[in-house]
Amino acid sequence: MDSVYRALADIVGEDYVSAQTEELFTYSKDLGTSEPRWPEYVAAPKTADEVSRIVEMANEKKLAVVPLGGGMSLAGLALALRGGITLDLKRMDQILELNEQGRYMVVEAGVSHGKVTSYLHKNAPHLMHSEPGAPPAATVGGNLAIHGQGDLAHPYGFNSDMINGLEVVLPTGEICRMGSCALGNDWYTLRPLPDLSLFMGWSGCTGIITKVSLRLFPCKKIQEQDVFVVENENLVPEILFKLTHVGMAEDLVVVSQEIPPPFNRLHYILINLAGDSREELEFKRQLIFDQNLAKYIQEGTGGIGAAGQDIERPVVSKTSDWRKGGGFEYVGAIVPVGFYPEGFRLGVEISARHDIPYTVLGRVVGCGHSMMFSWTYAFNRADEDTVSHARQALHETDERVLEMGGTLWKPAVFGQKLVMDRMDANTREVMRKVKTLLDPNGIMNPGNWEVA
Amino acid sequence: MLQLDFDEKKCLACETRDCLTRCQYMDLDAEAAGTEIQNLINGTDTRVLHDCRTCYACEEYCPMDNHPFYLIVSRQEELGIAPLPDPIVKQGIQMGIAFRGDPEIHEVNGPVLNMGVFSPLTRLARGKLFEGLTLISTDSRKMHHYFCQLMYLHFARTSVIKDRLPKVMDTIAAHKPTEVVHFHDECYGTYTSFAPAWGMEVPFSSIHLFEHLYNRLTELKDEIRPLNYKVTYQRPCSSRLSPDKHRFVDKIFDLIGVEHVQRQYQDEDALCCGSTILAQKKPDSRRFCLNQQKKNIEDMKEAGAELCIFNCPACMQTIGKQVAEHGIMPIWMSDLCRMAIGEQPA
Numbered sequence: 001m002d003s004v005y006r007a008l009a010d011i012v013g014e015d016y017v018s019a020q021t022e023e024l025f026t027y028s029k030d031l032g033t034s035e036p037r038w039p040e041y042v043a044a045p046k047t048a049d050e051v052s053r054i055v056e057m058a059n060e061k062k063l064a065v066v067p068l069g070g071g072m073s074l075a076g077l078a079l080a081l082r083g084g085i086t087l088d089l090k091r092m093d094q095i096l097e098l099n100e101q102g103r104y105m106v107v108e109a110g111v112s113h114g115k116v117t118s119y120l121h122k123n124a125p126h127l128m129h130s131e132p133g134a135p136p137a138a139t140v141g142g143n144l145a146i147h148g149q150g151d152l153a154h155p156y157g158f159n160s161d162m163i164n165g166l167e168v169v170l171p172t173g174e175i176c177r178m179g180s181c182a183l184g185n186d187w188y189t190l191r192p193l194p195d196l197s198l199f200m201g202w203s204g205c206t207g208i209i210t211k212v213s214l215r216l217f218p219c220k221k222i223q224e225q226d227v228f229v230v231e232n233e234n235l236v237p238e239i240l241f242k243l244t245h246v247g248m249a250e251d252l253v254v255v256s257q258e259i260p261p262p263f264n265r266l267h268y269i270l271i272n273l274a275g276d277s278r279e280e281l282e283f284k285r286q287l288i289f290d291q292n293l294a295k296y297i298q299e300g301t302g303g304i305g306a307a308g309q310d311i312e313r314p315v316v317s318k319t320s321d322w323r324k325g326g327g328f329e330y331v332g333a334i335v336p337v338g339f340y341p342e343g344f345r346l347g348v349e350i351s352a353r354h355d356i357p358y359t360v361l362g363r364v365v366g367c368g369h370s371m372m373f374s375w376t377y378a379f380n381r382a383d384e385d386t387v388s389h390a391r392q393a394l395h396e397t398d399e400r401v402l403e404m405g406g407t408l409w410k411p412a413v414f415g416q417k418l419v420m421d422r423m424d425a426n427t428r429e430v431m432r433k434v435k436t437l438l439d440p441n442g443i444m445n446p447g448n449w450e451v452a
Numbered sequence: 453m454l455q456l457d458f459d460e461k462k463c464l465a466c467e468t469r470d471c472l473t474r475c476q477y478m479d480l481d482a483e484a485a486g487t488e489i490q491n492l493i494n495g496t497d498t499r500v501l502h503d504c505r506t507c508y509a510c511e512e513y514c515p516m517d518n519h520p521f522y523l524i525v526s527r528q529e530e531l532g533i534a535p536l537p538d539p540i541v542k543q544g545i546q547m548g549i550a551f552r553g554d555p556e557i558h559e560v561n562g563p564v565l566n567m568g569v570f571s572p573l574t575r576l577a578r579g580k581l582f583e584g585l586t587l588i589s590t591d592s593r594k595m596h597h598y599f600c601q602l603m604y605l606h607f608a609r610t611s612v613i614k615d616r617l618p619k620v621m622d623t624i625a626a627h628k629p630t631e632v633v634h635f636h637d638e639c640y641g642t643y644t645s646f647a648p649a650w651g652m653e654v655p656f657s658s659i660h661l662f663e664h665l666y667n668r669l670t671e672l673k674d675e676i677r678p679l680n681y682k683v684t685y686q687r688p689c690s691s692r693l694s695p696d697k698h699r700f701v702d703k704i705f706d707l708i709g710v711e712h713v714q715r716q717y718q719d720e721d722a723l724c725c726g727s728t729i730l731a732q733k734k735p736d737s738r739r740f741c742l743n744q745q746k747k748n749i750e751d752m753k754e755a756g757a758e759l760c761i762f763n764c765p766a767c768m769q770t771i772g773k774q775v776a777e778h779g780i781m782p783i784w785m786s787d788l789c790r791m792a793i794g795e796q797p798a
Contacts, residue, residue, distance in 0.1 A: 229539040261549040289738050303537030304731045
């Protein structure tokens with residue numbers, strides 16, 4: 001038994017550490033097209049203190065540490081590119097506090113979004129949080145580490161805009177708090193202290209998020225989804241502009257995909273509405289359909305595809321069923337809403353070249369300030385040729401999106417390099433300084449966001 | 453080229469012109485109706501083509517056994533007057549495209565129950581009432597091979613139905629059924645009304661679900677325990693294509709001991725569920741649809757209905773939730789019948 005294993009076992013207990021091949025195998029893989037990358041150890045800490053001790057030990061031994069939440073990023077962001085220790089944070093899943101009047105809850109970062117939703121449904125049904133489009137197993141900390149968005153993105157922005165405080169274990173092992181909680185106060189605000197938001201969007205390269213104060217929002221009694229359909233992609237931005245002006249929706253998502261056939265070359269604008277009464281919902285529908293979208297209906301360019309249906313969260317993982325073999329990965333980018341037509345055509349073009357049914361999706365972030373756009377490519381896990389095509393399609397998309405002025409979201413290492421190559425030199429230097437300052441030994445998720 | 457079996461002389465001989473004078477959505481007297489019918493026959497533009505809500509009812513109202521509704525939707529297509537916006541038409545037409553390979557065909561050489569495009573509802577066709585029937589189209593990945601296509605009447609796309617229907621009929625016939633019970637009115641109407649009206653030969657004989665249920669309930673009469681509910685029935689548009697089968701609704705209700713409450717919007721005066729009207733291009737269609745639904749459900753409540761019986765999945769999806777929110781339980785006809793013989797509803 002080697003000294004690292006023994007040290008990990010001393011910290012987390014024998015049951016929560018492994019160097020067995022069959023267990024490391026699980027952690028060597030990602031759901032996307034990334035090649036397997038094996039860690040040497042996996043440990044599952046229960047507390048921030050255990051995380052801290054592991055990181056201190058890793059610094060001493062110059063071992064890589066890769067924090068892992070739900071493992072849903074698809075882009076290989078939690079693969080052990082340089083070996084070392086994969087820290088599986090899913091045991092840190094406690095809900096520590098619910099403040100109903102203040103509309104926030106404090107959770108451990110390994111808690112899944114599904115558990116948060118379930119907890120609120122049971123204990124505070126009048127409150128909700130912004131749940132991402134990922135499967136419910138996605139963790140709160142993991143989602144923040146990639147600047148995720150969820151089903152309240154239209155009114156409230158990125159999920160990382162919806163926090164009131166953070167606890168982080170720094171790459172050198174110190175446990176550090178941000179926001180009102182840093183003063184020993186309750187976890188009710190991240191502002192107005194000097195900005196130290198150096199941990200979100202870094203994929204764990206600057207520290208390990210261990211606690212989060214999540215903002216909660218009113219959860220209305222009735223939640224339904226309406227659908228507006230157009231054929232001309234050029235109409236999508238102006239329709240979204242109207243919808244964001246009205247401001248009645250909780251979520252605005254546009255989907256177009258080749259399979260199943262009803263979606264092919266059509267654009268489904270999913271409009272999630274909520275109300276405490278039928279009257280409230282009808283008021284919102286009048287503003288949306290009878291006033292703002294009536295023009296399209298009467299001229300025949302747009303139509304109500306459905307009204308009042310149960311909300312079905314757009315789960316891109318369904319795309320994995322488009323071809324035999326069950327694999328998929330997507331490129332995500334934050335783009336202006338006006339980018340939608342070009343983004344759609346790009347997806348159709350690249351998909352056709354690689355013989356993959358096209359799937360594109362855009363979710364409005366904020367009041368039309370931007371859109372998370374995704375291009376999804378399905379592949380057969382058992383067929384290396386299709387995996388290779390998907391990988392090429394992803395790389396081409398990364399390059400084309402940047403050429404078109406998009407900003408890649410949670411890019412894989414290939415995309416990270418493209419981003420940093422294009423980045424303003426001074427900004428890139430700030431990134432390097434931050435990383436060097438916080439992580440002098442370069443142990444945190446190495447291989448990601450490395451400034452050359 | 454298929455020709456509609458439409459005899460304009462019958463219209464000229466018609467005194468009532470019920471097809472248009474009884475229309476729930478147009479206000480026409482007999483004289484104005486005569487002018488509009490002539491325009492329809494001539495293939496010239498008429499307000500009928502713009503005001504039609506595609507409720508199918510004129511097929512039932514016609515006292516001359518002509519096909520006014522099929523003529524209206526054909527003219528709409530010829531003149532490019534679609535009642536629905538273009539993307540909704542495209543969406544609908546693409547919905548009928550089968551895309552996951554061919555279905556497995558097993559020769560039955562006996563009676564079958566055709567689920568059509570409602571494979572996910574196969575759970576409804578269980579128990580004693582369906583014994584002896586082999587279900588076809590039970591795989592939701594392949595169900596579009598059994599899709600009767602009649603929905604495209606709402607889209608003014610008769611051409612799509614005529615184009616696709618022969619292959620669908622071949623698929624059903626390949627099972628070698630001795631007779632086909634159709635789960636949905638729309639399928640029954642397709643094979644007993646639309647196809648013959650357009651001179652298409654149907655290679656199997658069809659039975660309406662309600663006739664089948666009535667016959668099975670009669671066979672199981674000793675097991676029936678009266679349910680004693682006050683019920684109403686949401687009549688679907690496609691039921692207008694087989695008005696002779698509508699009588700089985702009351703026959704079933706009588707047999708299982710439920711009271712069919714009398715109300716304004718029932719039988720020939722039934723109101724459309726609004727599924728299609730909601731999306732139509734005519735100004736204020738959405739609110740018009742809501743008002744229709746409100747009138748319909750208020751009428752059910754005032755009549756004292758405890759249950760609302762559905763057979764059409766589109767009707768159930770469109771107003772089932774609203775009906776429930778008004779304190780009336782929505783329930784499938786097959787489930788009601790199963791309850792009457794002591795079985796659990798699906």
